[in-house]
Amino acid sequence: MSKSDPTASEIARFQDASEWVQRLNESNEQALADQWMQWCGADAGNLAAFEQMQRVWNAFPEARATSLHAPPLASRLKQRRRPIALAASVVLLVGIAGWFSLRYSDDRVIETAVGEQRRITLADGSRLDLAPDSLVSAHFTLARRHVRLVRGQAFFAVAHSVVRPFIVHANNLTVTAVGTEFDVRIGPSSTAVIVSEGRVTVASAEEEGSGASRSDTEMVRAGVGDRVSFSKSAHRLSVAVVNPNVAGAWRDGTLQFMGEPLEDVINAINRYAAPPIVVAPAFQQTRFTGTVSPARIGDWLKALEQIYPVEVVDQGANGVLIRSRAHGS
Amino acid sequence: MTGADEQQAAPCDEIAARFESTATAVSQLFREHNRMLVGYLTTRLRSEQEAKDVAQEAYVRLLQLQNPGAPSLLRAYLFKTATNIAIDRLRHRRIQHQADVQPELFENLTTTGMEADDPARQLIEREQADRLLGYLQELPIKCQHVFNLHRLEGVPQREVALRVGVSERMVRRYVTYAMVYCRLRLDGITVDQVRRYVSL
Numbered sequence: 001m002s003k004s005d006p007t008a009s010e011i012a013r014f015q016d017a018s019e020w021v022q023r024l025n026e027s028n029e030q031a032l033a034d035q036w037m038q039w040c041g042a043d044a045g046n047l048a049a050f051e052q053m054q055r056v057w058n059a060f061p062e063a064r065a066t067s068l069h070a071p072p073l074a075s076r077l078k079q080r081r082r083p084i085a086l087a088a089s090v091v092l093l094v095g096i097a098g099w100f101s102l103r104y105s106d107d108r109v110i111e112t113a114v115g116e117q118r119r120i121t122l123a124d125g126s127r128l129d130l131a132p133d134s135l136v137s138a139h140f141t142l143a144r145r146h147v148r149l150v151r152g153q154a155f156f157a158v159a160h161s162v163v164r165p166f167i168v169h170a171n172n173l174t175v176t177a178v179g180t181e182f183d184v185r186i187g188p189s190s191t192a193v194i195v196s197e198g199r200v201t202v203a204s205a206e207e208e209g210s211g212a213s214r215s216d217t218e219m220v221r222a223g224v225g226d227r228v229s230f231s232k233s234a235h236r237l238s239v240a241v242v243n244p245n246v247a248g249a250w251r252d253g254t255l256q257f258m259g260e261p262l263e264d265v266i267n268a269i270n271r272y273a274a275p276p277i278v279v280a281p282a283f284q285q286t287r288f289t290g291t292v293s294p295a296r297i298g299d300w301l302k303a304l305e306q307i308y309p310v311e312v313v314d315q316g317a318n319g320v321l322i323r324s325r326a327h328g329s
Numbered sequence: 330m331t332g333a334d335e336q337q338a339a340p341c342d343e344i345a346a347r348f349e350s351t352a353t354a355v356s357q358l359f360r361e362h363n364r365m366l367v368g369y370l371t372t373r374l375r376s377e378q379e380a381k382d383v384a385q386e387a388y389v390r391l392l393q394l395q396n397p398g399a400p401s402l403l404r405a406y407l408f409k410t411a412t413n414i415a416i417d418r419l420r421h422r423r424i425q426h427q428a429d430v431q432p433e434l435f436e437n438l439t440t441t442g443m444e445a446d447d448p449a450r451q452l453i454e455r456e457q458a459d460r461l462l463g464y465l466q467e468l469p470i471k472c473q474h475v476f477n478l479h480r481l482e483g484v485p486q487r488e489v490a491l492r493v494g495v496s497e498r499m500v501r502r503y504v505t506y507a508m509v510y511c512r513l514r515l516d517g518i519t520v521d522q523v524r525r526y527v528s529l
Contacts, residue, residue: 006513011526018508022501024372026486028416033369033408040365051368056512058375060480061458225455243462256466259482289477290470303470309494 010049017049021057061225061241106140112152114274117251122147125159126166129251131185133271152271153185155248172230176201183247187264189285192229195222196247202228204237227258255292262286266322269297275319277301282324283310347395354397355388358407366411373415383418387411457515464514468507472529475503502529 040047106123112130120128134152149170158166160179168175170184171191180198203219218237222228225244246256263284270276272294292300301312313321370380387410478484490497513523
């Protein structure tokens with residue numbers, strides 16, 4: 001219920017104010033600042049409206065598309081976790097090892113078909129929602145719970161265990177958790193993790209124990225709403241802030257994207273239905289932000305033609321082609 | 330005779346008088362324009378607290394002027410000085426950014442009562458950001474796209490216009506619509522009502 005309904009003149013003032021926020025944000029020119037001051041002086045309500053619109057503007061999360069180089073943190077984390085894990089392993093090995101491995105071992109491979117979504121409960125009680133056309137394997141040892149996402153996307157709700165970290169391997173990323181919820185998606189141009197509860201450590205690590213040089217390993221601790229992605233072209237980690245609800249939204253039938261390459265967006269959509277959608281190379285790296293419902297892909301494709309200079313060509317059994325509009329005429 | 334010689338030759342009370350007139354002019358400027366200056370700086374710095382800090386620094390610099398000059402010139406000088414300080418800070422912030430990635434390392438340096446580190450405040454800010462991102466999703470897809478590119482990804486409006494294939498004027502209109510829409514939604518006005526009040 002609304003506090004009080006805004007009048008038309010209040011709305012007009014808000015509109016003027018937000019134009020000023022944008023103009024001042026884009027330019028440092030003194031002349032512009034002078035004009036703005038004149039506007040402020042013209043009516044007592046103007047500056048107040050400006051301040052309000054500015055608060056809205058500032059309240060949006062900053063896009064922290066910064067690449068991360070944090071070797072000091074990486075080594076600190078390692079130092080901190082290693083003794084705990086080591087001590088824990090020793091304790092576990094003494095006496096209860098046999099019982100434990102029987103009770104909690106889990107080795108399996110699960111694959112979903114196009115359009116099929118599945119929920120799996122692992123031996124430790126962790127829950128895993130596997131997106132369509134995805135492949136995952138689990139391998140639990142005494143000290144670690146390893147899960148490998150080979151293809152597609154999965155949402156993890158990890159059962160809490162400090163002594164037995166839950167480690168998800170996905171392409172070049174390793175996500176380590178002790179009890180949190182997060183989503184992992186493998187796309188053609190990047191692999192991304194979104195945290196919806198708790199904290200995880202994401203590393204662009206090589207295989208554990210592969211002996212590969214660790215010098216170019218990046219590591220970051222990610223919290224609720226952080227999306228950590230590893231881009232194949234840039235070959236490094238980046239962090240952005242997103243709405244944490246985005247993480248598992250696909251499970252309820254809405255795919256949400258924030259500034260992601262069309263190639264990755266289409267790849268995710270293609271898991272829901274055959275025949276596939278193909279994007280012309282020129283648009284594969286075009287960024288898309290928005291919501292897509294797999295049940296209404298046709299509508300979304302129509303909307304795409306409005307956003308980008310593309311045309312969508314239905315090729316029947318060969319799928320749908322998204323290509324430059326200039327191409328067709 | 331040069332200005333410097335003149336100044337040295339000036340009697341003490343004349344210097345005092347000049348200082349007095351600068352102080353009077355600056356305090357008048359403060360009374361009449363401080364809120365405007367802080368508003369202006371907040372646009373640059375995205376933080377009201379930091380804007381106030383920068384404003385204060387600018388006043389201090391103004392107080393060191395020998396001759397305040399005409400009020401309109403002094404005002405322009407105030408805004409220019411403050412803008413330069415703000416730009417310096419932004420540059421500095423970019424360098425510091427990498428340090429933010431490892432907060433534990435800088436724990437002792439940053440817990441000096443800085444408002445940005447207050448967890449309760451952070452939570453409120455985060456919740457509000459989440460709500461706003463939710464409101465954005467109610468907007469027409471093209472409007473969402475433009476706003477996301479410009480505000481969330483920091484793409485300049487001119488470039489957004491090129492990428493999306495609309496005029497710069499249109500980009501500004503989309504962004505304005507999104508901002509006013511979110512402002513009204515934050516007030517608790519329903520989707521249907523807001524759509525009645527504002528249109529693209």
